Amino acid sequence: MEGKNDPSQTGSGATILDNEKTDGKGAIFTMKNVATSIFLLLANCTIIPGIWKFLYFNIVDMSTLVFQLKVPLAGADTSTFNTLFLWMFFGGFGALALEWLFIIILKRLYQKKHKEDDPNGEPYIVRHRVLFSALLMIAALSAIIIWMRVPQYIVRQCTNSTFYEERYVDPKKAVITAPEKKRNLICIYIESMEVSYTDKAHGGISQSDMIPELTELAKEGITFSAKDSKRLNGAEPIAGTNYTMGSLIAQTSGVPSILPIGDNGMGNENYKEFLPGLYTLGEVLRDNGYQRMFMIGSSIEFSGCNIYLGTHGDYEVRDHLYYLNNGPLPKGYKVWWGFEDEKLFEFAKEEITKLAASDKPFYFSMMTMDTHFMDGYNCKLCKNEYDIQYSNVIACSSKQIGQFIDWLKQMPFYDNTTVVLVGDHPTMDSDYISKLDGYSDNYTRLSYLTILNSALPYTLDKTRAFTQMDMYPTTLAALGFTVEGDKLGIGVNLFKDCPTVLEELGYERFQEQLEMHSKFYDNHLIYGH
Numbered sequence: 231m232e233g234k235n236d237p238s239q240t241g242s243g244a245t246i247l248d249n250e251k252t253d254g255k256g257a258i259f260t261m262k263n264v265a266t267s268i269f270l271l272l273a274n275c276t277i278i279p280g281i282w283k284f285l286y287f288n289i290v291d292m293s294t295l296v297f298q299l300k301v302p303l304a305g306a307d308t309s310t311f312n313t314l315f316l317w318m319f320f321g322g323f324g325a326l327a328l329e330w331l332f333i334i335i336l337k338r339l340y341q342k343k344h345k346e347d348d349p350n351g352e353p354y355i356v357r358h359r360v361l362f363s364a365l366l367m368i369a370a371l372s373a374i375i376i377w378m379r380v381p382q383y384i385v386r387q388c389t390n391s392t393f394y395e396e397r398y399v400d401p402k403k404a405v406i407t408a409p410e411k412k413r414n415l416i417c418i419y420i421e422s423m424e425v426s427y428t429d430k431a432h433g434g435i436s437q438s439d440m441i442p443e444l445t446e447l448a449k450e451g452i453t454f455s456a457k458d459s460k461r462l463n464g465a466e467p468i469a470g471t472n473y474t475m476g477s478l479i480a481q482t483s484g485v486p487s488i489l490p491i492g493d494n495g496m497g498n499e500n501y502k503e504f505l506p507g508l509y510t511l512g513e514v515l516r517d518n519g520y521q522r523m524f525m526i527g528s529s530i531e532f533s534g535c536n537i538y539l540g541t542h543g544d545y546e547v548r549d550h551l552y553y554l555n556n557g558p559l560p561k562g563y564k565v566w567w568g569f570e571d572e573k574l575f576e577f578a579k580e581e582i583t584k585l586a587a588s589d590k591p592f593y594f595s596m597m598t599m600d601t602h603f604m605d606g607y608n609c610k611l612c613k614n615e616y617d618i619q620y621s622n623v624i625a626c627s628s629k630q631i632g633q634f635i636d637w638l639k640q641m642p643f644y645d646n647t648t649v650v651l652v653g654d655h656p657t658m659d660s661d662y663i664s665k666l667d668g669y670s671d672n673y674t675r676l677s678y679l680t681i682l683n684s685a686l687p688y689t690l691d692k693t694r695a696f697t698q699m700d701m702y703p704t705t706l707a708a709l710g711f712t713v714e715g716d717k718l719g720i721g722v723n724l725f726k727d728c729p730t731v732l733e734e735l736g737y738e739r740f741q742e743q744l745e746m747h748s749k750f751y752d753n754h755l756i757y758g759h
Contacts, residue, residue: 262360269363270329274322276370280377282314313604333359383745391746397731398750399717401484401509401702406718408518409710412591413685414647415515416582416638417705419478419597420627423653423678425462426663427624433461433676435668440616440625443632444678447651451680452687452708454694454724463693464676466732467655469744471698474597475533477654477677480698481705482511482542484719485755486744504538506758508719511702512543512593514711521585521592523548527574527599528567545595548581566607571600571627575634586643601627603659620662635682648684648708652701653677685710686725696722696730697740 333356340353355362375381427441428434432448439445445462453463470476470486479487485508512522522545530536530549539545550568553559559569578596585592600607606623611630616622631651638644656663656675663669677698686707699721703713707723716723722730732740753759 266333266359266363267326267330269360269367271322271326273363273367273370274325275318276367276374278318278321278325279314280370280374282317389746391743391748392750393743393746394720394748394750394754397720398485399715399719401514401718404718405714406514406706407712409685411646411710412518412520413709414586414591414643415520415593415650415705415709416647417481417593417595417650417652418631418634419474419481419595419652419654420631420678421474421598421601421654422603422657422659423601423624423627424656425464425676425678426656426666426669426673427628427678428462430668431460433463435666435673437667440621441628441678443628444651444680447632447635447682448678448680451649451651451682452684453680454688454690454696456693457691459693461693462676462678464653464679465696465698465701466674466676466737468697468732468737469741472655473658474654475535475538477698478535478597479505479508479538480721481652481701483508484699484702484721485751486699488744488751502537503758504534504541505755506541507755508542510542511705512539512545514706515591515593516543519590521588521590522546523581523585523592523594525549525574525578525581525594525596527569527571527597548577553577567599567602570607570609571598571630572609572611574598575630578634579637582638583641586641597654598627598631601657603657603662605659618662620659644683648705649682650679650701650705650708651682652679652698681705681708684708688725690725690727694724694730695733696724697732700724700730 337352337356340351340356341349344351423441423444425433426435427439428445429436429439432439432445448462455461455463465471468486470488471480476487479485483505487505516522522543524530524539524545525548526535528550530539530547530551536547539547550559550564553569553573554561554563559573563569574596578594582592582594585594600609601620601624603620605619606627608619608623609626612622612626614622615625635649635651638647638649641647655677663675679701681704699719700723702721703716703718703723704721704725706713706718707716707725713723716726716728720731722728724730735743
């Protein structure tokens with residue numbers, strides 16, 4: 231009977247964590263241990279996405295996440311999310327193994343210390359491991375919620391604002407006058423292109439200029455900087471504009487895309503309209519006789535882009551599926567998000583040449599994709615100038631755009647064509663940016679921008695502070711259109727000496743107003759009442 235209570239007689243003593251007289255397998259899979267494992271695993275799988283977001287998605291805010299949860303993700307490259315799932319699986323279970331090792335070591339050390347008076351005992355934290363693992367899970371979840379400013383977002387969404395009632399200028403009611411001779415418009419939305427990539431002398435944080443072609447084009451064009459400034463200027467990302475679809479909406483409508491937390495599922499198959507209350511750049515140009523085309527190397531369905539373009543301008547679309555069905559892409563061809571930018575620029579030359587052959591002015595938009603995080607797409611044109619693939623892809627994108635603009639300048643229609651080159655948003659790869667030579671938390675990251683061949687010169691001797699929303703009236707002005715009052719949506723014509731909302735309110739107050747709930751935004755813009 232005494233041998234029965236002797237711990238030395240227990241064959242699997244190294245694995246027994248409960249004071250139960252069972253075999254090793256039974257001791258491991260007790261309810262107490264299973265509950266502990268579940269709580270620890272949940273905690274790990276909460277912490278790991280937080281670390282992953284900090285490294286690769288730090289620019290993403292709650293308004294962006296809410297938007298992405300409500301729109302279709304067809305055509306998206308899933309490799310980034312596959313990486314997250316691998317992190318969660320291997321990291322989650324790997325951390326769990328280490329946590330159990332820690333528990334076992336703690337118990338062993340305790341039993342060694344108390345082998346005379348309490349040989350089968352457990353330290354307090356091990357004895358109450360279910361409680362502590364549950365608290366760890368709650369703490370991890372709370373930390374992520376606080377870090378992502380979820381409480382502030384919810385409070386703001388539950389607080390009504392009259393911001394739009396006071397500032398929104400309805401383009402449907404605005405007096406917009408076209409010039410006598412209409413200019414063509416080419417807009418190139420450059421994925422994740424930001425001023426940071428140029429050198430410090432030009433306002434960037436890179437040790438050397440990774441985008442020399444884009445830097446030279448910025449010097450040639452208009453960036454809304456003071457006359458003697460050598461620093462590149464650009465749009466400051468703000469709520470509802472700091473991701474691709476939000477940026478496109480902001481630049482063409484003058485408002486951010488901030489969807490309410492409530493029911494507005496754009497992924498619903500019955501969803502046929504996208505912010506129907508807007509009157510956008512595409513519609514203004516359509517109503518003034520412009521041909522309209524939008525080109526992208528991925529699926530046009532991503533984030534509801536097809537619905538937005540169909541609702542606001544009825545564009546001709548050239549996307550990955552179009553070129554699979556109509557050539558010249560071979561059957562089943564897919565790299566990265568669809569096809570690479572090298573092909574995008576070649577296809578763009580063909581389409582623009584066809585549009586220019588018409589007697590009607592044209593509005594051609596295209597969206598690059600190779601510089602999307604993580605690491606970008608390393609095409610056959612990319613050189614090995616840098617140790618990091620993403621840097622080589624960024625440099626390659628700059629070269630390709632420079633060559634494309636050189637081609638445009640040789641075309642007979644160029645003199646009557648305004649070109650807008652704009653980064654859709656700063657890169658979401660926070661880890662990459664933090665490793666650039668001149669990075670600091672105080673550095674303001676700006677999306678790249680320049681306007682070439684504008685109908686108007688920029689005559690204000692000051693550097694403007696602006697967001698993507700200001701590009702709507704500004705683009706029309708660059709085409710020679712006049713807008714009474716020089717405001718559309720909540721955007722301001724940057725050619726005119728009128729303060730932007732960012733200049734007037736400052737970043738924090740502007741961001742706060744955009745994140746607050748607006749009945750006007752819901753009723754008039756989302757639902758079109």
